[in-house]
Amino acid sequence: MTRAYNHRSAFGCWINDMRNKAMPRENWPYGVLDDQTVESIIGCLELQRQAGFNEFCTFGLLVTRDWPVDISSAVSEDRRQKVNTIIKAAHERGIKLLYGLGVYSWGFDEIIKNCLEVRGPNPGAMCGSSPEAWCWMQKVIDYILAEFDVDGFHLEASDQGRCSCPSCAKQGNVEYYSRLNGITAKYIRSKWPDKILMVNMCGYIHLDTKIETADMKYLVDLSRHLDYIIDPGHRGQFIEEKSRKNFIQSLQCDYGTSGGIWVYPPQRWNRLRWFLPHTIRTGQHLKQLYEDGGRAVEYYMGPTVNPGVEVNIAFGGKLLSDVEKDVEKILAEVVEMLYRPKNSAACVQLVDIFQRAENAYFDHWTPDDIAEVEKLGIPGELHPIVYLLGHAPGPAAYLRKPYMDSGGRTAYKKEMISILNDIRTIESGIAAKTRVTRIKTCIKNTIWDIDSCENKTGP
Numbered sequence: 001m002t003r004a005y006n007h008r009s010a011f012g013c014w015i016n017d018m019r020n021k022a023m024p025r026e027n028w029p030y031g032v033l034d035d036q037t038v039e040s041i042i043g044c045l046e047l048q049r050q051a052g053f054n055e056f057c058t059f060g061l062l063v064t065r066d067w068p069v070d071i072s073s074a075v076s077e078d079r080r081q082k083v084n085t086i087i088k089a090a091h092e093r094g095i096k097l098l099y100g101l102g103v104y105s106w107g108f109d110e111i112i113k114n115c116l117e118v119r120g121p122n123p124g125a126m127c128g129s130s131p132e133a134w135c136w137m138q139k140v141i142d143y144i145l146a147e148f149d150v151d152g153f154h155l156e157a158s159d160q161g162r163c164s165c166p167s168c169a170k171q172g173n174v175e176y177y178s179r180l181n182g183i184t185a186k187y188i189r190s191k192w193p194d195k196i197l198m199v200n201m202c203g204y205i206h207l208d209t210k211i212e213t214a215d216m217k218y219l220v221d222l223s224r225h226l227d228y229i230i231d232p233g234h235r236g237q238f239i240e241e242k243s244r245k246n247f248i249q250s251l252q253c254d255y256g257t258s259g260g261i262w263v264y265p266p267q268r269w270n271r272l273r274w275f276l277p278h279t280i281r282t283g284q285h286l287k288q289l290y291e292d293g294g295r296a297v298e299y300y301m302g303p304t305v306n307p308g309v310e311v312n313i314a315f316g317g318k319l320l321s322d323v324e325k326d327v328e329k330i331l332a333e334v335v336e337m338l339y340r341p342k343n344s345a346a347c348v349q350l351v352d353i354f355q356r357a358e359n360a361y362f363d364h365w366t367p368d369d370i371a372e373v374e375k376l377g378i379p380g381e382l383h384p385i386v387y388l389l390g391h392a393p394g395p396a397a398y399l400r401k402p403y404m405d406s407g408g409r410t411a412y413k414k415e416m417i418s419i420l421n422d423i424r425t426i427e428s429g430i431a432a433k434t435r436v437t438r439i440k441t442c443i444k445n446t447i448w449d450i451d452s453c454e455n456k457t458g459p
Contacts, residue, residue: 004052004321005290005321007298010044010095011058013301014029014031014058015031015033015061021040029064030267038082045086048317049093051317058100059100062079065109098198099150101141103157106124112126118130120163122160128162128179141187152195152197155181155198157180157181158202158204160203178221197226198226200230207376210238226253227253229296230298232258248292248293254294256297256298258297259286260281261285261381263278263308265309268385273449274308274384275439276357279311306438307438311335328351332351335351340430353423356419365404366403383398384397385397420447423443
């Protein structure tokens, strides 16, 4: 029997994170749902189908920060049609669509402004002790499930912080967020028992800290109402690896992560500006997680026009579908599927190129410097830029201190030039010419960014 993850969830995060064209003048998260967004998402869904994902989740299908007070006016007829097109495209590919739902936050800013009864000290989160806030939460859920054929919810209560009023402050973070997620999940289960429900613990506690043993009981209780819990790992998992097996066994739902490492796509950048495959490191993480009992992964998506992103997605889906397969063999399958090499030698060389490109970066970044400067662990989530917010494209932060010093950049550039030369020698043996051209463009742009760091010019 094939050993596979139960929940192989493709996480689009925000709808335009998968967009194949840059949004240089738009702030994050870009909430516009236009033809380009729909086309990019459907292209990503097709890759998910080919790779073996069985679920897809994204935030921002209907709103980003602001449900209006009347709820229903949030969605124009044009947007409704586009959302239904995406849902239909997922279902046609055998993929269940989970709606990214902020629980008491991410969507309630306008309601908080207009409804005194739900207001607490945090302008971005409703009060967790307010009966009126719970009524608004129900209204949103009822509207979504009455109007759209979604298959479940990604529940997230903690990313924007919490209410700290005297009543709410009596509960610690893990208890507080688990309570809000729990009452939301129980409500959905009571009316729509067939819906898939999961909680992402993003923001549950401070980055690079661990959940105390005394607080694990709140997650165990929460697990009774869910299909799975995701411990994302932006700066390491909240559950210590040494105690992970026992913790997983205590849950009544599946447990998983975000795949160990991912590159969060900078929305204002040209989509061919970076080339960061990470199949070796992803493979190591996913295999160990499965051995520890993990059976769910919420795997980050991105613009599939970027060849590193495309290969990372296809590789992740195939490994999640068959954990026993050798990492290099899976990468070879992906290369054959996407690049159609004309002979085995070209396939082997292209596999080697993706792995060399991965090591060229990660073997030369500076983990000790990152820890010292940022006072956090090694990123699971790698941001090529410094800030998500703002309108300028932004510099290549992932190539600068504390992530990489001048010596590291020199070594990285040397290897990328070598890879670029090797691609030129094998491209005649690859049928998918456009994809090869995109790799070359990504590498050239990466080299340009390295030079800009050294010259203190450019982005």
